[in-house]
Amino acid sequence: MTAFGKALTITETPIPGLLLVDLPVHGDARGWFKENWQREKMVAAGLPDFGPVQNNISFNDAIGTTRGIHAEPWDKWVSVATGRIFGAWVDLRAGETFGRVFTAEIDPSRAILVPRGVGNSYQTLEADTAYTYLVNDHWSPDAAYSFLNLADETAAIAWPIPLDQVEISPKDRAHPRLADVTPIGPRKTLVVGASGQLGLALRAALGDAEHVEYTTRETLDLRDPELAVARRWRDYGTIINAAAYTAVDHAETAEGRAEAWAANVTGVSPLARIATENGLTLVHVSSDYVFDGTKDGPYTETDEVRPLGVYGQTKAAGDAIVATVPRHYILRTSWVIGDGRNFVRTMASLAERGVAPRVVGDQIGRLTFTADLAAAIRHLLDVSAPFGLYNVTGGGEPRSWADIARAVYRLTGHDPAAVTPVTTEEYFADQAGPIAPRPRNSVLDLARITATGWTPRDADAALADYLSADDA
Structure with a gap:
């Protein structure tokens, strides 16, 4: 009845x-x-x-x-x-x-x-x-x-x-x-750009679970007109886009501009369309370069973007596309350090060779290690945090590049006084070729990601751990 x-x-x-x-x-x-x-x-x-x-x-x-x-x-x-x-x-x-x-x-x-x-x-x-x-x-x-x-x-x-x-x-x-009975496994997670610095960190964070797939440019062509039917996308729950063009100076050339727009904007569009049409969660990584660096104080998720150069413009455009996906996480980060060649390893190498470098001292921000960025991505997915934009960097006091270089010298047993801070203009005065404009202030406010229950690791402590791991 x-x-x-x-x-x-x-x-x-x-x-x-x-x-x-x-x-x-x-x-x-x-x-x-x-x-x-x-x-x-x-x-x-x-x-x-x-x-x-x-x-x-x-x-x-x-x-x-x-x-x-x-x-x-x-x-x-x-x-x-x-x-x-x-x-x-x-x-x-x-x-x-x-x-x-x-x-x-x-x-x-x-x-x-x-x-x-x-x-x-x-x-x-x-x-x-x-x-x-x-x-x-x-x-x-x-x-x-x-x-x-x-x-x-x-x-x-x-x-x-x-x-x-x-x-x-x-x-x-x-x-x-x-x-x-054969159990039904969880929806699949697809990591795009799995051979890059963040992709390698995601491999470590997500492991070899059967439902996680890792793709590279060679195994997944985002320009393929048949991409929308290349997989049964309804079997997926999440796409993590770890692919990006990050050569900020080369992006100021005609060739680099085309490559940056192709990777950071054109390549994002099909992922956003697939995620929207199939109800998937799209995770995307943004950059402090979407800002001009003139703000007095940390940038929040609600601050308007004002990119200075081509790279920042492409990242801002990619963010705008991803933001149209109903289920999305955009992680805005800065000064990323992972496996491979990077600023920290360059400074450590200079210290070992007895070089006294001139390092920019008027750009302020925090290092972000790829292991922490990958952990933040996993956290947002695991706790089903509200969708949207999150600032994710290392925690602690902001530093200049010169401050970080001194810390590298000190942590590797060398004299930090060997590092001479210079202005951005002085540093690039003798550089050949196009130079991308950099934001002077890259400090991002971390209150929103912290409110989800994830506490960013102190960037100074993370730097010490990173160098210790390299020595091991």
Whole structure:
């Protein structure tokens, strides 16, 4: 019997993400009416905005018709238009809740959101039951499914009508027991630019998990016109864009300008489009070069961008594209140090060779080590932090490049007085070729990332650790 007049109510179940929902149903002498899925109201009430793209109806003539248990790689919104069902759901996702069971009766005044990888099944309790469900992906024979036998002894589902007395398809009767089920893994994570400094740090942070894929320019061509269909993108949950053009001085040349725009803007566009069309999270790394460096104090996430040179312009343009993706994280960083050739290793090499360098002393910022940047990316994804822009650098007191050079000399056992601070103009006075303008102030405010529960590592301490690791 359909219950009328209930309030829209969401109840969590023992299976994470499986949400039982009471629906308002309005009835009179003519019949009844309900809003089966109403995005604005239901998202406001706490349901995820799961983005349905297909609506299916399964009509069942007789009482006892039994279907399932099927786990699919998409989310489902299950309800009934007429009749009543006994529903049974089993978590078939890899993890600690694998095999957990939940059952409930569903009539027109109830619905249930079934997350990807949770096995779905039902038994009709009335004749002429119209079972309806919305899904957020189109059916595909190439998708990864998992199945469980309706009579599995471990799940021990208490079917109202014994399974030997009901109509079940031969295919459903042949499904495996729980011990033989192939679990549904998490959505895939794709790391683009995995051979760069940040890409290598992401390899260390994310490891060799089966659901993480690493690509390079050679294995994923962002200019491929078939990129949108090159993969089954609905199987992915996250794209981390660690690829970028960072040769800031060369970007001021005609050739470098074209390369910078191609990598930092044109290459970002297809990733943003794929993420938007498939409901993926896009992670992108920005730069302090989007600012002109004239602000008195740290830059916040809400400060307007004012890039000085070509590199900063391309980064600002790429940020604007990524910001249109509903599910995005932009990590704005500065003075990145990782594996390979970089400022810290150059200073350490000069110190070992007894060179007394002239180093810029009027540009202020904080070092950011790629291990910390990768850790911040993982943190934002792990805690499902609010989407948007986050400043991410090392913590502690801001330093000049000359300050950092002195610290490198001191930490490697050499005289920091060998470093002579000079102005930016003095440093580049004798340089040949185009020189990109640099922001004098690259200090970024870290309050927003800290509020998510991630504390940036002190940049001075991180520098000492980095040099110690190089000596090991």
